[in-house]
């Protein structure tokens with residue numbers, strides 16, 4: 599039987615990770631499932647081997663299996679090893695920061711075809727307000743395999759719903775052509791009136 603996909607998307611500070619961990623915990627506690635939490639190597643917000651919500655009041659943290667975000671396929675071996683170790687199936691995989699994972703669409707489809715339920719949390723848009731990685735492609739899989747899409751809500755300082763992740767470098771709005779990785783960058787959720795992107799071509 600195929601698995602189902604639960605997708606949690608939204609901008610920065612929309613409690614995506616807290617929601618992912620809450621669902622993983624529910625499955626463990628009440629459904630007695632084995633849930634393997636996966637953390638791509640580009641996710642730096644928790645310590646090594648830990649998935650952690652940025653919200654100090656939400657969700658806490660959970661130990662996680664780290665994998666190279668450029669090669670999620672290496673996880674298949676780790677799942678087999680884990681299933682041998684625990685003597686039963688890994689019913690559910692929970693992937694945080696899905697936007698960083700290469701081949702996310704094909705990898706998730708493979709897991710669903712192999713009968714695992716999959717939870718994926720991640721950013722829908724990058725700081726340029728463009729689709730981030732393959733997160734938005736996963737909506738097709740929800741349609742085809744069943745499951746749910748949760749738009750995690752974030753709020754701008756003005757109180758309106760924030761759809762965008764405003765990036766700052768040295769306290770200033772990051773220009774459109776700034777590099778993908780900058781040490782010391784930071785983010786705030788912003789509504790369309792307060793989202794600014796200096797140098798945006800159109």
Ligand SMILES: [Zn+2]
Pocket residue numbers: 754755756757758788789790791792
């Ligand atoms: Zn605003």
